[in-house]
Amino acid sequence: MSKQKKRHTPEQIVRKLGQVDRLLGEGKTVADVCRELEVAEQTYYRWRNQYGGMKADDAKRLKELEKQNATLKRLLAEAGLEKAALKELAEGNF
Template structure:
């Protein structure tokens, strides 16, 4: 079976669908089979996205992208500072 990646929005949708099925007295095994995921994925998703709504997942993705951009800027500034210190010492 080929691995596939699900977006956070898809995961949240599947969790909601799974919760409805569990509410209808289906077992977790049956729910996972219906959603075509493993039980490990179900539990991992439940822990990570259990209380999120779709808007929360989108906001989380935005914040992660912003965080990565800021980390890159800090790393570039640190390299610039190191380069300027090296030039200031005359070791170029």
């Protein structure tokens, strides 16, 4: 049996965390709930740390902002390299 990595959207994660809360409220253990939802305990704790208390819209917005932030960081790095190259050309160090 091969393990496949599943990718969950932020909305799915928040929904699953809601299910976890409901099942824990029924007296089940974290291990039992994770097994039932087919999620590793480590994944549950990571999700709880990152998305705990968020609504689905908030989680989606967070992911969008993280993606936008990564794009802006990449653009800034490229601009810095371009600036350094132009500075070297202007000084005649080529």
